[in-house]
Amino acid sequence: MMRMFLPNRRKLAQLAVAAALGTTLSVTTASAQGQAPNQTLRVVLINDLTGIDPVLSQAGFVRNHGFFIYDQLFAFDSGGTARPQMVETYTASPDGMRYSFTLRDGLVFHDGQPVRAADAVASIKRWAQRDIVGRALAAATASMEVVNDKTFTLTLSRHFALVVEALARPTGSALFVMPERIANTPANVAITDPTGSGPFTFSTSDWRVGDRAIYRRNPAYRPRAEAADGLAGGKVVKVDTVEWLAMPDAATAAAALQNGEIDFIEQPAPDVVPTLERSRQVRMMAYNPVGFQVWLRLNHTQPPFNDPRARQALLHIINQQDVLDAMGVRPSEQIANCPAFFFCGTPLESRAGASGLGKPDLEHARTLLHEAGYNGAKVVFLNATDSPLNNASTLVMADAMQRAGLNMDVLSMDWGTVTQRRNRREAPEAGGWNLFVTIANVLDGQNPLTNQYLASTGDAAPAGWPKDEELEALRRAWWEESDSAKRQALLDQVQARAFQVLPYVPAAQFRTLSAYRSNVEGLRPVTVPVFWGVEKK
Structure with a gap:
């Protein structure tokens, strides 16, 4: 019998996910992928696909790719609850220290091999080497064992309140299940x-970076019986x-949408939105209902930002207002201050x-820069010019920094x-960097x-x-604390310490x-662009 282990201490985290995943919308489900009409959906997402390893890369475009071709053990619904996805049933011990998971029948990889518990365990272990949620779970895990082809167990060494939620990780290095032979690849090797x-297949021979990535319906995929809800x-x-088409010029993409050459633009540039809104053939929706934040990431290992x-x-x-205005975000879509x-x-x-x-x-x-010993050395700011929002926010912040x-x-x-250069550890003048901007959603x-x-x-x-170490101790205390009032106090402490340490600067929300x-x-407002349940009439 399945015992849903869902203590009250999870509620705030669930509500935050629910805000990102919108409301429940039903679609027709089936015991297997039925025959679909011969339709092609052409989409332009925020970035082009330039990598396919969802563990090695934490870029949003790799996560998007992952949701096409992989499935998850658990997935968040629109209410913020982590629900079984590849898992059929699971149990938790009364003290929450031991879990048992059994996979659904009929799960098959694209190469025809059955999905086994060993594949799930190997995927969790590889993911846990790089993702922060995976690392936190691994640090609290005593053992993870394969019982048989469909069942595996996870035993904790210390309390971890969000086991199931961790296994539903939808972003960063999202937790996807791949064959054991692939999951055994070292986590630092692509x-x-x-x-x-998953519900789509992907062939690298059809993939052309800077042009398109092609995903085909997987006729062997067996959807769950219930309606789609969130992820x-x-x-x-x-x-x-x-x-998935690469179309970095905003005006070109907007014209293609109006002409029927493409079907969906995830994030049209703000200056083309009024034109699209006037088109009778175009509809608009808040695919990400909470919105995005501009994160200014700092290299803490290189001067000058190695000094707090x-x-x-x-x-x-x-x-922040200058950043929002530079990006062309309309006042109605700005989150001020x-x-x-x-x-x-x-x-x-x-x-x-x-x-x-x-x-x-x-x-x-x-004054602060002088106290930090800044001597006029170049500050290397990486600018993604193929993203209008990244580009605009980078340029306006760089100009303000120059004036300072x-x-x-x-x-x-x-x-x-x-995404490649930011991994380099060299000094900025030797191929490294000091700053870059990333646009994050609420799931991030x-x-x-x-x-x-x-x-x-x-x-x-x-x-x-x-x-x-202080910020890390506060973070860990937050996810281990069971008392809701204490958790809120810890949340405020995490926020306050983050403003002292500044792992990144929250430069604007919109x-x-x-x-x-x-x-x-x-189409459903689920923050992550997914295309199951979508059709062309």
């Missing part, structure tokens, strides 16, 4: 085999093919310890190149456990490598509207 068990439920594919005073100077240089590391407009919003990010105080910033006395060197490149930053850029574990942290052809049905 996989090249895209075999999964959970029945993943019924209703088109034959999805073509230089990092603090940025709070008195950056003006948002210093919350866990997003404004969510149950976990906190402003504890917030400082700056409003009217600049360049004189104070110069920093010697800025803004390097133009595409986002795929940014929803709480102290899952916010990967908040992790301050040094070499084990994502690119930027902040290290602060919403955007996605655009799609009026004959496209079944």
